[in-house]
Each structure stands twice: as C-alpha cells, then as structure tokens.
Amino acid sequence: MATAGHAIRGSRVGAGPMGESERGETAPRVRVSYWCANGHETQPTFCASEDVEAPDTWDCPRCGFPAGLDAANPPAPLRNEPYKTHLAYVKERRSDEDGAALLEEALETLRARRAGLRHAS
Known part of the structure; x- marks a missing residue:
C-alpha cells in the first residue's frame, strides 16, 4: 500500500510559537x-x-x-566499607567459644531428631 505523503506530524510538549506570555514567568x-x-x-x-x-x-x-560551599575546605570523601559476608558479621558478634557452643547445640538437636526417626521406622 503506497502512502500519499499525508503523514501525521506531531510536536513535542513546549514546542511551538508559545512564549513567556502563555507559559508564565x-x-x-x-x-x-x-x-x-x-x-x-x-x-x-x-x-x-x-x-x-x-x-x-x-x-x-x-x-x-x-x-x-567552601573552596578552601571541601568535604572529605566518604569512606566506603568493604563488602562483608554474613559469616563476617556473625564473627563480629560472637566469639569462637560462643560459635562452638551453638554448633554443638545444633548438632545435638540434629542427632536427637535422627535417633528419633530411626526408632520410629
């Protein structure tokens, strides 16, 4: 299908002959x-x-x-903290002794649960 050259022409917002008087000061x-x-x-x-x-x-x-605002005393650059893993944050909050005690408690719970499953079957 051939076009006859009658394209719809658009305009952008703010374009055109409008000036300050129509847009306001x-x-x-x-x-x-x-x-x-x-x-x-x-x-x-x-x-x-x-x-x-x-x-x-x-x-x-x-x-x-x-x-x-002061050219002679610009603010200091921000110091970016390096990325920390979840384990790094946990190690900051707990000592090695606390970690060993929690691990032992979790292992005892797991062993008790497995022992209960063996007796049930």
Whole structure:
C-alpha cells in the first residue's frame, strides 16, 4: 500500500510559537558554586526564593565525591566499607567459644531428631 505523503506530524510538549506570555514567568534563579576534594567546581541552579535554601553539600558529577560551599575546605570523601559476608558479621558478634557452643547445640538437636526417626521406622 503506497502512502500519499499525508503523514501525521506531531510536536513535542513546549514546542511551538508559545512564549513567556502563555507559559508564565520563570522563577528567579541563582547559581551556587560547590567544590569537591579533587578541585572540581559544580554550579547547579536553584530557586532564588527567600524560603528556599541551597543545600550545604552537593555530589560532584565528575568524580562522585561530596562537594561543599567552601573552596578552601571541601568535604572529605566518604569512606566506603568493604563488602562483608554474613559469616563476617556473625564473627563480629560472637566469639569462637560462643560459635562452638551453638554448633554443638545444633548438632545435638540434629542427632536427637535422627535417633528419633530411626526408632520410629
């Protein structure tokens, strides 16, 4: 089937001849400078309203470190804890003696259950 060149043309939201008068006035804005420990400067834009304050820290988009408002004293990078297994967390909470006692208790319970199954059959 051939088309006659009558395609439906769409437009995106906000496109067209509309200007400020139809969309309303934009809110006043202010750019705030943040610096990270690597010396990167980031300048996000915030609303310049009196009841809105810029945050004290902002994540640097280049390196991911936290950035602060003071270029001379940027915040220190966050220290990431290495991944720990479940066993590592258990070992932090219990001593070797506690672990041996719990293991022995679990083995006794298992042996008693198996002995009861042998007598039942």
